[in-house]
Amino acid sequence: MERVTIRPAGPEDIPAIVAMLADDPLGATRESPEDLAPYRRAYDRLRSDPHQFLVVADREGEVVGTLQLTIVPGLSRKGSTRSIIEGVRVHRSERGRGLGARLVEWAVEESRRQDCHLVQLTSDAARPDAHRFYERLGFTGSHVGFKMQLGPA
Template identity: 50%
Template sequence: MQDVTVALRQATAEDVPSIVNLLAADQLGATRDGVTTDDDLQSYLNAFGVIDADPTHLLLVATDGTQVLATMQLSFLPGLARRGALRAQIEAVRVRHDYRSRSLGASLFEWAIEEARRRNCALVQLTTDKSRGDAHRFYDRLGFVASHEGLKHQLLR
């Protein structure tokens, strides 16, 4: 990225409002994320505490030293399938609108894939909403294959 030095690091509680802003600035997140009350923020901080306390989950931010430019969560899932293979799950990837198409998202994924290799994961997986055509093309370019159909059952509204 020209003219900007970006660092990837583990998120802190102080980053949570910026992360929530990235989630809420998204077409889908606009309907389900955001902070309008202290209770809203506390819900996100509680979730952050759980993620941060568990070494199988990494909540990451990319910053320019002062601002959060992007975020992603990387989780490591043990399983019995595939001879007990460990999987890496990528979730909640968001890049600030003015930093899209500048290779920041690709750099996040490159780091995540290398971290999954370092931890001896058999595969890296993600889910994406069917309405995200641009994201699907991006994931295709990164070598992800739409090999499975994902299903969800909504519990909380």
């Protein structure tokens, strides 16, 4: 694992990130690796927002993992800032070797550097293995989440 570097994602990383997002039964139904234009637009929005951290795990020039960390200032909890971890993915060749934990640990440490008082994440109800993974890292299932689709995804 020592040869893996966690670094900010660049535009050249978009194809690898999208491929990882699409590489499971849920992602395969909602991602479109054959059309990268919407991902490039989203990347430009992320890059221009100082509260967004899109990172990749890089092993000798190959992208083998990714996640997005969002910093959210707020008034609740006595004006606490929180962070949200999303889009955690590890290339199938790297799964089970500790890279996912390392990415999440990076996000927790960055959250501390950003003076966050709470780190949260969501995981699709259809991902029980992911739930166990996050619990092993110290997260607790504490809320029920809701979504409202506003347009095509």
